[in-house]
Structure formats: C-alpha cells, structure tokens
Amino acid sequence: MTVSAARTKERYGAVQERLAEGKSLGAIGRELRLDHSTVRRFARATSIDELLVKAVNRQSILDECKPYLHERWNEGCHDIPRLHREIQALGFPGDIQTVRRYLRPAKERGLPKAPRPALRPRRVVRWIMTGPDRLSSSDAQELKEICATCPHLDATARHVRDFATMLHDRRGDLLLDWMNRVLADDLPALHSLITGLRRDQDAVIAGLSSHWSSGQVEGHVTRIKLLKRKGYGRANLDLLRRRVLLAS
Known part of the structure; x- marks a missing residue:
C-alpha cells in the first residue's frame, strides 16, 4: 500500500469512528486538524474503496523522482536534505517537506523496489499517434505492454495507425473496409467518428486519394x-x- 493510500485509510477510520460517537464535522476537523472539506469528503464516502481509488491514482509532482529516491534510499543515503538537493538538480520543483512526508514511513519499514512512474494519458496518445518506426525502443515496448493489458486500447491504436497509413499512402479506396473493421469493435468513440465520415463520405475518400490539398x-x-x-x-x-x- 502506498503512503497516500495508508494515510487515506487511517483518516477514513478516524473520521468514521468519531461520526459514530455523534461528533460534528467541525469538532472532528479540530480534533484531527483537518480542513472542513476534507472531513466532509471522508464523512460522505460510502466506502474506503471509493477514497482509495482516488488516493492510489493521484498524481504528485514527486512521481518522476520516486524511482531515484528509492534507489538512493536503498543504497543507504537517508539524508533527506541531501536527497532533496539531488532531486532539485534533476528538476524537482517542490520543497523539502514534500520529500520528508514521502520518506517518513521509510524510516520504519524501508522502501520497496522503485515504483514505475505513472503514465500520463497524453503521453500514451502521443505514442499511438507517432509512427512505429519513429518511436524509441523503450517507448515502443512500453506501449506494447500497455496495449496488451487493454484490448480496447490495442484495437484503437491499430485503427489509428491504419488510418494514418491510408492518409500517408493516399489509399482512399481502403476507407470503407477500415470503417467496417472499426464498427466490428466495441469502440463507441470511434463509432461516432464513422458516423461523421459517412455524412460526407465521397469528400473524405477524395481527400484520402488525391494529391491536391485545400490547405x-x-x-x-x-x-x-x-x-x-x-x-x-x-x-x-x-x-x-x-x-x-x-x-x-
């Protein structure tokens, strides 16, 4: 369990326990030293799982530096000011308190193997929109692993690249087959694209076939x-x- 998830679980238990005792949100906030909106969020949550999903998937400005921190900590460097200076040199914009809060549990339990940095959706989209021959080997491998875990994303990437090939090679004659393949998959977002293409299908085929441009x-x-x-x-x-x- 991550530090954020552990803290979320602890706070949820504390808030729910005091709610059961009949205490008000204001009294709970003062006792736990939490903001009123935070207490209200924990009080209204239907289950801990609802909060844990947000806590686990929450992005932090420290995410890019966590692998480095784990590596240095496991090498024996437990000097937090020094670690903060080192990641600042790598581009970390945060203050030392962010690093201190993240490493506080490590003093008791140690740090596991460095976590894999969270992937931003925009980066995955860029990989899909880039020609396979122009991707670095590491990016191509990472995209392959991601697509292997999600059949819908794998199908989307395949259709996007097929369309790019049609556009590059000016093969408008392949458009109808491409649209049928897209409709055969459970991809509602692309289905709406097909609906739009069919409204002006002849113009789209001409645009994909002709070397003339309306630019x-x-x-x-x-x-x-x-x-x-x-x-x-x-x-x-x-x-x-x-x-x-x-x-x-």
Missing part, C-alpha cells in the same frame, strides 16, 4: 477573415475588397 484555400480564407476582423465590422465590401487585393 492554400483554407489559408486564404483565414487571411480574409483576419482582414475583415481588423475592420471591427465597420468596413464595407468595397474597402474589404481593396484590402484583400492590395494585401496579396
């Missing part, structure tokens, strides 16, 4: 909108036409 047209439209907004709604059509032509 230049969109750029001119954006430029004209900018010129129009600079007039704050007071420029008539003749003035706007002159500005567009003279700015070309």
